[in-house]
Amino acid sequence: MRLKPFLPAMVCRSGLAKSALAIALLSLLGACQQHTTKVPMGAACLPGSPEAKRCRDVVITNNPDYPESQSPQLTVQAFDPSFEAIVGRTPQLIPLATGFGFLEGPVFLKDKTGPGGVLLVTDQIHNSIYAVRWNGLINGAITSQSWDPPTLFRNPSGVADGQTPDLQGHLLSAETTGRRVSITRSLEPNLKGPEPQAPTLVGSYQGKRLNSPNDLVVKSDGSVWFTDPSYGSLQFPPQPAQLPNNVYRYDPLRQQLTVVEGSLVMPNGIAFGPGEKTLYIIDSGAIQGPRTYFPYLPHRIYVYDVSKDGKTLANRRLFANVAPGFPDGMRLDAQGNVYVGTLEGIHVINPKGKLIGKFLMAKQTANLSFGGADNNILFIGSSNSLWAVKLNTKGLVPVRTRP
Numbered sequence: 001m002r003l004k005p006f007l008p009a010m011v012c013r014s015g016l017a018k019s020a021l022a023i024a025l026l027s028l029l030g031a032c033q034q035h036t037t038k039v040p041m042g043a044a045c046l047p048g049s050p051e052a053k054r055c056r057d058v059v060i061t062n063n064p065d066y067p068e069s070q071s072p073q074l075t076v077q078a079f080d081p082s083f084e085a086i087v088g089r090t091p092q093l094i095p096l097a098t099g100f101g102f103l104e105g106p107v108f109l110k111d112k113t114g115p116g117g118v119l120l121v122t123d124q125i126h127n128s129i130y131a132v133r134w135n136g137l138i139n140g141a142i143t144s145q146s147w148d149p150p151t152l153f154r155n156p157s158g159v160a161d162g163q164t165p166d167l168q169g170h171l172l173s174a175e176t177t178g179r180r181v182s183i184t185r186s187l188e189p190n191l192k193g194p195e196p197q198a199p200t201l202v203g204s205y206q207g208k209r210l211n212s213p214n215d216l217v218v219k220s221d222g223s224v225w226f227t228d229p230s231y232g233s234l235q236f237p238p239q240p241a242q243l244p245n246n247v248y249r250y251d252p253l254r255q256q257l258t259v260v261e262g263s264l265v266m267p268n269g270i271a272f273g274p275g276e277k278t279l280y281i282i283d284s285g286a287i288q289g290p291r292t293y294f295p296y297l298p299h300r301i302y303v304y305d306v307s308k309d310g311k312t313l314a315n316r317r318l319f320a321n322v323a324p325g326f327p328d329g330m331r332l333d334a335q336g337n338v339y340v341g342t343l344e345g346i347h348v349i350n351p352k353g354k355l356i357g358k359f360l361m362a363k364q365t366a367n368l369s370f371g372g373a374d375n376n377i378l379f380i381g382s383s384n385s386l387w388a389v390k391l392n393t394k395g396l397v398p399v400r401t402r403p
Helices: 003-015 021-030 030-036 054-057 081-085 188-192 230-237
Strands: 076-080 093-100 101-112 117-123 128-134 151-154 159-167 169-176 181-185 200-202 216-218 223-227 244-250 255-261 267-272 279-283 300-308 314-322 330-332 339-342 345-349 353-359 365-371 376-380 387-388
Touching: 030 314, 076 081, 076 376, 081 188, 081 353, 101 169, 101 376, 101 387, 117 159, 117 376, 128 188, 151 188, 151 353, 159 216, 169 223, 223 267, 223 279, 244 267, 255 314, 267 330, 267 339, 279 330, 339 376, 345 365, 345 376
Parallel strands: 101 159, 101 365
Antiparallel strands: 076 353, 093 387, 101 117, 117 128, 128 151, 159 169, 169 181, 181 200, 216 223, 223 244, 244 255, 267 279, 279 300, 300 314, 330 339, 339 345, 339 365, 345 353, 365 376, 376 387
8 A cells, every 4th residue: 555655745736735634644754845855857757767657756735835935025126117017016926836846838728618728837857747727817816716736747748848839729849858849639638647648740850850849939820930959968868969959940731841040059948029020039058958057158039030921030139138047938928028037037028128127036937928818827937836927918929729
């Protein structure tokens, strides 16, 4: 009888860890954090490892207390009135869940009817994708009834990183060790269990395997634009890079893959500007591998003009240098402001490249996405925790409906 591993997981996932009974149980059986630290991570979670299946045993604490040791109140730095208008007078950042390894790739898919939907996030440390049922705002606010506890959606995931929906609401995932972009056309099999794997949308260029797709966006013509740095080969030597660190455009109708940018050191986050007239691409070349930082290498966001036929890029120019650390994932709001994950949280930069405000998080913040029925909820993956904040603006890209 596997009582010892089961009870801590049950207590932590149910959110009962604040009760006296739960505290007593956890004292006898080991605290939630102690249980979590026993779960393998990194290379031990890759297929073929004898410990890989244990990477599914991560203990997630739903609806945790706001971490008082980090900050008693959301720390917002406003440098321009336009940012104050976005966050409002009393912004409320809500911790949805904690206990993950390292979160990336949040993507929201709404239900066909009603205010609800599904939020999917990737945990790179444990080679997993998690699903969070989103029930919507309660009387206009995010409350504990707005979401259900996270559940394991897929493991292994190809160490999925960035994610986005296509125009039909299918889930596209950039897989680091899978070395491909996968497509999940139906969520139901994985919502019932973490086993089913997604088929490949695109996985090679000119006969060579992709390096380690990192982030991706879908244009209104259905084409998929994605970055392909060599971070996977740096972290996992058995998978050496075979191609330059390119940015690609994939046409799913013609099954044609073309290079649109090949001169960046480490292409990372990617997002279209208003009207898809421009494309923003992050170069995080300052990071060459885990626990490295080279300040003389790029930690920048570039912006390009998109050609009239929507297939090529021109006129690259510097949009912003991002520090401390480096920029990672990014999304835009309806006014064209760029929200980018950084070492200290979220930086918000207006269309002219001016930093107008920050959400200061306690831990490194890699990725974010707009969602909710009205597209005005910013979901944030900050290291081992998932957060949400309601804003007075909407995401630039429309919310997609799950098929």
